[in-house]
Amino acid sequence: MKSPMLVDPIRELHAYPVSDGAVGMILATEEIARKICPHPVWITGVGNCMDSFFLGDRDLTSNFALKKATEWACKRAGITEPKAAFDVIEISDQYAYQLPMWAEGMGLCEEGAGAKWVDANGPENQNVNPSGGMLAGNPLILGGFVRAAEAAIQLRGEAGDRQVEDAKTAIAHGVMGPAGQFHSVITLARD
Numbered sequence: 001m002k003s004p005m006l007v008d009p010i011r012e013l014h015a016y017p018v019s020d021g022a023v024g025m026i027l028a029t030e031e032i033a034r035k036i037c038p039h040p041v042w043i044t045g046v047g048n049c050m051d052s053f054f055l056g057d058r059d060l061t062s063n064f065a066l067k068k069a070t071e072w073a074c075k076r077a078g079i080t081e082p083k084a085a086f087d088v089i090e091i092s093d094q095y096a097y098q099l100p101m102w103a104e105g106m107g108l109c110e111e112g113a114g115a116k117w118v119d120a121n122g123p124e125n126q127n128v129n130p131s132g133g134m135l136a137g138n139p140l141i142l143g144g145f146v147r148a149a150e151a152a153i154q155l156r157g158e159a160g161d162r163q164v165e166d167a168k169t170a171i172a173h174g175v176m177g178p179a180g181q182f183h184s185v186i187t188l189a190r191d
Helices: 030-036 064-077 098-105 114-119 143-155
Strands: 005-007 041-050 088-090 169-176 182-190
Touching: 041 064, 041 143, 064 098, 064 169, 064 182, 088 143, 098 114, 098 169, 143 169, 143 182
Parallel strands: 088 169
Antiparallel strands: 041 182, 169 182
């Protein structure tokens, strides 16, 4: 709260830092994946949705696009209750206020209860952003891709000091566009 003001009420440490980076993942058929990787991670569901482009045409407090993206990814993965389905959750939190808002949109807590969820240690209890999330220094354009890579690293058991014990399922989220216009969600699992 003592860091310099960016735009009231967002302060410098409430926003992702300017950074650079790269990420890569190999996508392959099951047969190839088993040959080249001792611990493959499987994509079990993908969903994305875009809300209206013009800010005046949508409710900026709504999670319409994120709810739809999460619903579609979970449906494809056979998941009906996202709140209890994942061992690791990686959320693209470009700004501090987004974590509780996106948690509501992903169904990790009840609508309107994001702040209470944060205060009740929801992120720690549900293993949200064990990587540190975007506020730890991920580049904006790669944020969602880094979330998916971090989830895969967790499922492979290669996360070092931040490893979630016996992680078998994960969900990763990416967001782009003005004020959360476009959301992508991917669910992952290991054997």
